[in-house]
Amino acid sequence: MIDKIKVNFKEDFPILEKKVNGRRLVYLDNAATTQKPKSVIDAISDYYKNHNGNPHRGAHSLSVEATSLYDDAKEAVKNFINADSIDEIIFTKNSTESLNLLAYSLSEDFKENDEILLCISEHHSNILPWMRIAKEKNLKLKYIYIDENGSIPESEYEKITKKTKLVSIAQMSNVLGTIYPIKKISKIAHENDAIIVVDAAQSIPHLKVDVKDIDADFLVFSAHKMLGPMGIGVLYGKKHLLDNMPPFLLGGDMIEYVYENDATFAEVPFRFEAGTQNVEGAVGLKAAIDYIEKIGLQNIEAHEKMLTEYAVKEMLKIPYIEIYGPMDLEKRGGIISFNVKDIHPHDVSTILDSYGIASRAGHHCCQPLMRYMNLNSSVRVSFYLYNNMEDIDVLIDALKNVRKWLGYGS
Amino acid sequence: MDLNQIYTQLIMEHNKNSHNKRALDNPTLVEHGHNPSCGDDITLNLIEKDGIIIDASFTGSGCAISQASTSIMIDLIKGKKVSEALELAEIFIRMIKKEIEDDSLLEKLDDAVAFENISNMPARVKCAVLPWHTLEEALKK
Numbered sequence: 068m069i070d071k072i073k074v075n076f077k078e079d080f081p082i083l084e085k086k087v088n089g090r091r092l093v094y095l096d097n098a099a100t101t102q103k104p105k106s107v108i109d110a111i112s113d114y115y116k117n118h119n120g121n122p123h124r125g126a127h128s129l130s131v132e133a134t135s136l137y138d139d140a141k142e143a144v145k146n147f148i149n150a151d152s153i154d155e156i157i158f159t160k161n162s163t164e165s166l167n168l169l170a171y172s173l174s175e176d177f178k179e180n181d182e183i184l185l186c187i188s189e190h191h192s193n194i195l196p197w198m199r200i201a202k203e204k205n206l207k208l209k210y211i212y213i214d215e216n217g218s219i220p221e222s223e224y225e226k227i228t229k230k231t232k233l234v235s236i237a238q239m240s241n242v243l244g245t246i247y248p249i250k251k252i253s254k255i256a257h258e259n260d261a262i263i264v265v266d267a268a269q270s271i272p273h274l275k276v277d278v279k280d281i282d283a284d285f286l287v288f289s290a291h292k293m294l295g296p297m298g299i300g301v302l303y304g305k306k307h308l309l310d311n312m313p314p315f316l317l318g319g320d321m322i323e324y325v326y327e328n329d330a331t332f333a334e335v336p337f338r339f340e341a342g343t344q345n346v347e348g349a350v351g352l353k354a355a356i357d358y359i360e361k362i363g364l365q366n367i368e369a370h371e372k373m374l375t376e377y378a379v380k381e382m383l384k385i386p387y388i389e390i391y392g393p394m395d396l397e398k399r400g401g402i403i404s405f406n407v408k409d410i411h412p413h414d415v416s417t418i419l420d421s422y423g424i425a426s427r428a429g430h431h432c433c434q435p436l437m438r439y440m441n442l443n444s445s446v447r448v449s450f451y452l453y454n455n456m457e458d459i460d461v462l463i464d465a466l467k468n469v470r471k472w473l474g475y476g477s
Numbered sequence: 478m479d480l481n482q483i484y485t486q487l488i489m490e491h492n493k494n495s496h497n498k499r500a501l502d503n504p505t506l507v508e509h510g511h512n513p514s515c516g517d518d519i520t521l522n523l524i525e526k527d528g529i530i531i532d533a534s535f536t537g538s539g540c541a542i543s544q545a546s547t548s549i550m551i552d553l554i555k556g557k558k559v560s561e562a563l564e565l566a567e568i569f570i571r572m573i574k575k576e577i578e579d580d581s582l583l584e585k586l587d588d589a590v591a592f593e594n595i596s597n598m599p600a601r602v603k604c605a606v607l608p609w610h611t612l613e614e615a616l617k618k
Contacts, residue, residue: 411540413515414484417601421480429515437516443538444516472480473541474489 069370069452074362076453079104083453090423093458098241098269098402098449099427100291103355107294110354111347121343123320133346140349143356148286149277150303157309157339158349161300162268163192165287166235168302168339169264170196172312173233179205181232184261186211186219186247187439188240191432193266197235211236212439217243217392217399224255231261238270238281242431242447243392244375244402246270253282262308268292272451273371273400275364278303290348295355299348302339309335316341367452371401374450374459378403381463387470391445401450404431407469412446418472419446422465482594483601484541491545498548501534506618510611512603517543521611528559540604542595547608549588559616565589566609573602 077083082102085092094102114136120129122137141153150156159165177183183197187210201208207230211223217240227234234256238249249265256263265283267276272293278286285304291297304312314321314332318341323331332338359367376396382388387408393399407415412428419426427447430437437444448462470476501522511518517539524532533551538544550569554562569589571577573596583590595605 411538411544413517413540413601413604414542417483417598418480443518472484474484474486474493 069362069366079106079358080453081105081108087423087425088421091461093422093424093454093461095448095450095454095458095462096425096427097272097451097454098292098431098447100297101272101294101451102453103296103351104294104358106358107296107351107354111296111351114347114350119346122346123337136353137344137346137349140353143353144301144303147356147360148271148303149279152306154334154336155303155306155309157302157304157336158344159287159300159302159339160298160345161289161291162266162287163289163300165300165302166192166264166266167196168315169235169285169287169304170200171315172339173262174200174204175313177204177206177232180207180230182207182209182228182230184209184211184226184231184234186213186236186240188213188217188243188245188433188436189235189237190241190266190268191434193235193237193264194435197233206232210435213243213245216394217245219247224252227252227255227259227261229259231256231259233262233264235264235266237266237268238276239273239400239402240392240436241269241402242404242433242436242445244399244404244449245393246274246398246400249281249283257282269400269402272359272367273364274368284308290352290355293355294358296348296351299345299352301352306335309339312339314338314341318342320344362452370452371450371454372396374454374456375399375401375403377456378448378450378459378462381459382466385463385466388466391440391442402447403449404445404447406442406445407466409475410469410473412444414473415446415469418469419462419465422461422468424448424462424465483598485591487549487588487591488541488545491548492541495535495544495548497534497551498536498544499534500536501532504534506615508611508615508618510607510614512539512543512607515540515604517604517607519543519547519608519611521547521608521615523615525559525616530554530557530559530562535608539607540601542592542601542604543607546589546592546605549591550608550612553587553589554612562612563616566613569609570606572596573606 118132120133122134141156253263262284264285267288271288289300321341390405416428504522506523519537592605
């Protein structure tokens with residue numbers, strides 16, 4: 068457990084000392100973005116102070132140093148997710164760009180009436196790119212529907228058939244916190260010769276993700292949700308699949324030869340990394356991975372489970388709070404979406420903010436899920452390694468006061 | 478941030494029991510307005526005759542700020558000329574943007590002045606201006 072490791076999160080995360088509306092910051096919006104440890108901030112600063120150059124281009128020392136730091140970051144990502152080689156790691160802007168790249172570059176393989184299968188709880192970023200190619204190529208977009216516990220009923224897996232060409236699913240729902248059985252879905256997809264894309268944006272900061280274990284064909288995530296900087300994300304792909312895909316963005320550094328009317332493209336992964344890359348982001352991501360590995364994902368997972376169990380238990384004691392998603396907490400990550408009776412989530416979030424608590428209100432970029440659940444919107448709190456039991460106590464106290472601010476008795 | 482300046486008695490009352498939240502028979506103008514990012518969603522119904530707004534109502538759902546702002550706006554524009562209503566919309570939106578220094582202009586907004594402090598809460602500005610933008614859309618058609 069984290070308590071037994073000698074870590075001073077207040078020292079490591081300068082922002083946690085910040086006062087918000089005169090209160091201690093209680094940061095519970097980790098599913099949106101996480102705070103950054105000093106080691107990440109310092110690594111980025113050190114890069115610009117000492118090593119900045121354009122990677123892969125120059126023969127001068129700084130360019131070589133930048134290249135080496137960029138490649139070190141790929142090596143760190145490769146080891147973190149247990150990929151075979153750094154050639155399987157492509158740096159993008161974020162999960163969204165990774166998914167757009169995939170939809171674009173895979174679309175040549177799809178024919179009319181081929182089926183793409185998503186889960187109803189997908190983030191818009193894992194729906195819209197597929198929807199666009201489905202419309203362009205007359206593909207069928209189908210959805211796996213979840214039950215009232217936020218889980219996938221056994222019968223829904225029958226939607227994966229020989230017609231299914233691709234299944235794309237988040238490992239953890241950013242609204243309900245449900246952890247889906249990816250290994251099982253991947254197995255069924257492969258039995259039907261379908262490609263499986265795993266959106267690990269919500270899962271990889273919190274639990275061990277091994278691309279070989281889950282047998283993901285592609286996997287995407289963003290650095291900023293796992294202590295790293297904004298503006299860098301990852302696309303992992305099996306090498307033999309990437310080798311057969313056309314590039315997405317075109318430009319510098321991704322070519323072999325360019326003629327007036329024709330061009331040939333570089334090998335994977337360079338083919339997918341057009342233009343000057345985000346070396347600062349790569350350096351920051353590596354520092355973030357180092358920090359996570361120092362604490363240990365197993366410890367992080369156990370710590371969040373403890374926080375989630377405590378928060379759910381205390382929230383259930385408040386009669387006017389309704390919690391969504393799996394109540395079997397083994398199936399849930401550190402995310403709790405809920406509503407306070409009679410109070411709009413936006414007002415709840417504003418009131419929580421006045422107590423120093425950062426939460427999120429809205430549809431969480433999941434309109435199809437919200438519509439399916441007959442919800443307009445919800446409030447979401449989400450935990451990470453630097454949260455503690457005291458944070459939950461502050462949240463519970465504030466939640467007990469929310470209704471009073473809008474003129475309700477309790 | 479002082480919540481008392483945001484969730485005033487007036488806003489609370491309009492949010493909880495708005496007399497303007499009802500269906501309207503035979504409206505001449507119906508306009509839908511929503512904030513896609515947070516889910517505030519209103520439909521504004523107006524009966525306009527000879528350039529005057531005779532009656533108005535709204536339906537929909539949203540946060541206290543958006544619901545109260547809609548209700549207070551309807552109280553304000555009922556019986557007014559279309560040109561006056563548009564002027565009020567302009568004043569309200571400029572108030573939220575902190576562009577108004579002349580207090581006498583604000584007096585025209587009557588109860589809607591209650592939203593002046595929203596300008597200090599950038600995350601909630603769009604909730605307060607939603608009905609006014611919807612009104613502009615409806616009247617400019």
